[in-house]
Amino acid sequence: MTDSELIEKINSGNTQAFKELIEKYQGVVFRTAMGFVHSKADADDLTQEVFIRVFESLHSFKGKAEFSTWLYRITANCSINFIKRNSKNRLLLSLENIFNYYSNEKTPLEQLEAAERDRLIKAAIDRLPTSQRTAFVLSRYEELPQKEVARIMNKSEGAVEQLLQRAKGNLQKKLDKTVGK
Amino acid sequence: MGTEKYINDLIEREKQMVPSPYLSTRVLAEIERKQLQANYRPSVWKAIALAASFAAVTVLGITLGNSYKGDYYPKLGMNINDSQIENLEYYNLEDYD
Numbered sequence: 001m002t003d004s005e006l007i008e009k010i011n012s013g014n015t016q017a018f019k020e021l022i023e024k025y026q027g028v029v030f031r032t033a034m035g036f037v038h039s040k041a042d043a044d045d046l047t048q049e050v051f052i053r054v055f056e057s058l059h060s061f062k063g064k065a066e067f068s069t070w071l072y073r074i075t076a077n078c079s080i081n082f083i084k085r086n087s088k089n090r091l092l093l094s095l096e097n098i099f100n101y102y103s104n105e106k107t108p109l110e111q112l113e114a115a116e117r118d119r120l121i122k123a124a125i126d127r128l129p130t131s132q133r134t135a136f137v138l139s140r141y142e143e144l145p146q147k148e149v150a151r152i153m154n155k156s157e158g159a160v161e162q163l164l165q166r167a168k169g170n171l172q173k174k175l176d177k178t179v180g181k
Numbered sequence: 182m183g184t185e186k187y188i189n190d191l192i193e194r195e196k197q198m199v200p201s202p203y204l205s206t207r208v209l210a211e212i213e214r215k216q217l218q219a220n221y222r223p224s225v226w227k228a229i230a231l232a233a234s235f236a237a238v239t240v241l242g243i244t245l246g247n248s249y250k251g252d253y254y255p256k257l258g259m260n261i262n263d264s265q266i267e268n269l270e271y272y273n274l275e276d277y278d
Contacts, residue, residue, distance in 0.1 A: 015209060022205040030200035035192075044201045051208045052215070121191050140192050175184045 003067040010058055022051050028068070028142065029075050035137030036079035038122045042086070050078050065151065072142070072152045076134050083126075117179050124174040132167040135160050 001020065009017035029050050033043040053074055061070055106114065128136060131153065138149045139160075150160045201207070 018212075019205045019209060022208055026200050026204050030198070030204075031196055034195045034198060038195065040198050043198070044204065047200055047204060048208050048211065051204075052211055055208075055212050117187055118191055121188055141196060171188065172184055175188075179184050179187050 004063060007058060007061065007063075007067065010055070018055060021054075025068070025071055026051075029071065031141050032072065032075045032137060033079055035125075035141035036076075036083060036133070038125075042082070046075075046079060046082050049082070050075050053078060069148070069151050072138065072144075076138070076152065079137075080130055080134070120175060120178050121171075124171050127174070128167050128170055131155075132163050132170065135163040136167040139164055 001017075003021075006017050006021050006024075010021065026047060029047045030043050033046040033050070034040070037043055037046060050071075054071065057074075061067070125133065125136065134153060135149055138144050138152060139146070144152075146157050146160050146164070150157045153160065155163075
């Protein structure tokens with residue numbers, strides 16, 4: 001069933017069709033959310049929030065853009081709002097990740113080093129300006145082409161390319177001295 | 182180069198994660214709960230009946246309180262003055278008889 005057929009059914013009150021839509025797109029939304037929040041529990045909550053928002057505003061979707069573009073836009077906006085709302089809890093989460101890092105192949109010291117490296121990378125991604133971060137997540141986590149990222153962010157392709165370059169530069173500047181030494 | 186590799190590793194690991202298998206159930210349950218909450222409109226008549234019953238109970242209480250007249254006949258009071266009681270020691274005195 002195509003997206004427009006599903007949307008038509010959902011708008012006429014078919015709950016099963018919405019379940020089908022969730023199952024079709026939950027991976028996409030979850031991966032994008034992971035790029036923003038770096039925690040499975042938070043990404044699950046965020047995915048739920050996104051689909052509730054989709055259900056509530058599906059009647060306003062006119063079909064001018066692809067449904068997936070519209071969905072990515074909602075996901076990015078919800079993720080940014082979620083991060084703003086939970087900024088205090090995120091420090092505790094990053095500390096928790098250090099202690100929960102576990103791998104059979106590494107010594108405790110290597111595990112600790114890997115966890116610290118992950119924490120630094122996540123913190124560097126989190127510190128990127130919102131537009132750079134959104135472009136980075138959509139391009140690297142979802143591997144979307146720049147054209148699609150530009151459509152989602154309502155920007156030109158050139159602007160997105162610039163954002164990605166800046167994001168890459170900022171990450172390297174922040175991480176080269178710590179992670180890449 | 183090392184930094185880029187570490188960033189890619191992290192992204193790949195995060196991309197391997199999958200959402201909860203109960204996600205669609207959770208979403209539909211939450212939507213249903215929100216719809217029920219939105220449909221619940223407390224009836225105006227229910228609120229009026231509740232306010233009227235409170236007012237009636239209050240008025241009844243005040244009326245009952247006001248209708249209480251108290252006792253018509255004063256209660257008998259006993260005033261016992263200890264100094265007027267006969268001293269019992271008199272009965273123990275031998276020469277009293």
